[in-house]
Amino acid sequence: xxxxxxxxxxxxxxxxxxxxxxxxxxxxxxxxxxxxxxxxxxxxxxxxxxxxxxxxxxxxxxxxxxxxxxxxxxxxxxxxxxxxxxxxxxxxxxxxxxxxxxxxxxxxxxxxxxxxxxxxxxxxxxxxxxxxxxxxxxxxxxxxxxxxxxxxxxxxxxxxxxxxxxxxxxxxxxxxxxxxxxxxxxxxxxxxxxxxxxxxxxxxxxxxxxxxxxxxxxxxxxxxxxxxxxxxxxxxxxxxxxxxxxxxxxxxxxxxxxxxxxxxxxxxxxxxxxxxxxxxxxxxxxxxxxxxxxxxxxxxxxxxxxxxxxxxxxxxx
Numbered sequence: 001x002x003x004x005x006x007x008x009x010x011x012x013x014x015x016x017x018x019x020x021x022x023x024x025x026x027x028x029x030x031x032x033x034x035x036x037x038x039x040x041x042x043x044x045x046x047x048x049x050x051x052x053x054x055x056x057x058x059x060x061x062x063x064x065x066x067x068x069x070x071x072x073x074x075x076x077x078x079x080x081x082x083x084x085x086x087x088x089x090x091x092x093x094x095x096x097x098x099x100x101x102x103x104x105x106x107x108x109x110x111x112x113x114x115x116x117x118x119x120x121x122x123x124x125x126x127x128x129x130x131x132x133x134x135x136x137x138x139x140x141x142x143x144x145x146x147x148x149x150x151x152x153x154x155x156x157x158x159x160x161x162x163x164x165x166x167x168x169x170x171x172x173x174x175x176x177x178x179x180x181x182x183x184x185x186x187x188x189x190x191x192x193x194x195x196x197x198x199x200x201x202x203x204x205x206x207x208x209x210x211x212x213x214x215x216x217x218x219x220x221x222x223x224x225x226x227x228x229x230x231x232x233x234x235x236x237x238x239x240x241x242x243x244x245x246x247x248x249x250x251x252x253x254x255x256x257x258x259x260x261x262x263x264x265x266x267x268x269x270x271x272x273x274x275x276x277x278x279x280x281x282x283x284x285x286x287x288x289x290x291x292x293x294x295x296x297x298x299x300x301x302x303x304x305x306x307x308x309x310x311x312x313x314x315x316x317x
Contacts (some may be wrong), residue, residue: 004039005169006097008137010104011042013149018044022054025104027149034162037308041096045109045133049085051078060108060117064128067117069108079132082109086136093137097172100145100165101137102152109133112148143230144168155316156236164233166307167191171226181213181221188225193303195232197245202232243273246282249298256293279314 011018015026047053058078060067069078103112108131115129130138138146145164152158174187188210196203206228213221246269250262257265268285271277283304290298298304307313 003173004037005099005165007038007040007165008093008096008098008101009040009042010102010107010110010149011044011047012104013102014040014042016042016044018047018053020046020053020055020057025149029152030102030149033311037311041093041098043089043093043110043133045082045085045089045131048089049078049081051081058108059125060115060129060132062117062120064117064126064130067129067132069132082132083136086133090133090136090140094141097176098141098144099168099172100147100161103131103134103146103148105148105150107131107134112138112146143226145230155313159313159316160233160236162311162313163194163306164230167194167229167233167302170302171229175222179222181216181218184222184225185210185213190300191229191302193245193249193301194306195229196248197237197241197303199232199235200241200244202228202235206232239273239275242279243269245303246272246286249286249301249304252295252298253289253293257289275317278317280312283314 009030010025012023012025013027013030015024015031017024019025046055046058056071056073056076058069058071061070062068069082070076071078104110105112106115108115108129110133111129111131112134113130114127115131116125116127117129118125134146138144145161145168147157147161152161170187174183188206192203195206206225209221209225209228216224247266250257250265250269253262265282265285268277268282272279272282286298287304289295290304
């Protein structure tokens with residue numbers, strides 16, 4: 001990509017000392033590994049709504065679907081202050097052209113899920129809440145990829161999130177120009193195998209949508225396409241689904257590969273599916289054959305190169 005993608009992030013994850021105790025929650029992978037490919041847009045809702053650093057800690061209290069934000073010791077209600085901030089900041093973030101957002105886990109303002117919610121009259125907390133800012137953001141931008149820094153320690157969730165934000169970047173770059181329906185069709189063509197690895201059902205439904213592109217206005221088509229695309233990519237790409245795509249790609253080399261090469265490739269794909277090899281092994285061999293035999297269609301498939309190889313997202317078993 002010519003330009004770095006723009007990613008919203010809880011400010012403390014970048015090492016900024018904005019937490020209630022005057023500290024930060026620096027995340028080395030986000031800053032040092034992903035950072036070179038991203039322009040971060042830091043957000044701290046608590047500081048943004050006017051609270052000082054340091055400050056009294058806060059928690060969610062009441063109904064998990066619409067909790068209040070109260071200070072822990074004095075019980076001061078910060079809810080109106082936070083909601084006013086969200087009403088201004090969330091729409092403003094549309095101008096940032098974000099490709100996604102990384103939230104701080106467990107935060108009463110920025111936690112994406114499983115945030116503690118305390119009952120009004122005391123008692124044990126339930127992990128059923130969503131941070132007030134995070135909820136407002138996700139409701140305003142339901143198609144943007146979002147994650148928490150804690151969940152990104154899981155290699156499968158990490159790869160899925162990074163894959164989606166790079167797809168979103170390509171989408172935003174596409175529609176920022178004078179794109180036509182045919183441009184979206186080409187976009188779809190280059191993402192076909194990637195979609196297949198996540199959901200064959202969505203692969204088929206998107207194919208039908210693209211085939212009927214002339215039946216829709218451009219805006220309606222673009223909206224429907226992105227909604228279905230993000231729904232597909234949100235589903236995990238399992239080893240079995242990857243195996244299906246890898247074997248599908250192998251079919252493009254029926255005439256070029258010898259029997260021994262086909263046998264070797266099938267063995268490598270099966271060893272990947274069984275968990276003995278990381279995905280990068282069959283992908284590397286297939287990329288070699290794509291270059292060797294000049295398979296232009298495959299060379300343009302983002303499935304084979306969905307994100308910078310330096311991130312090593314396909315190196316886990």
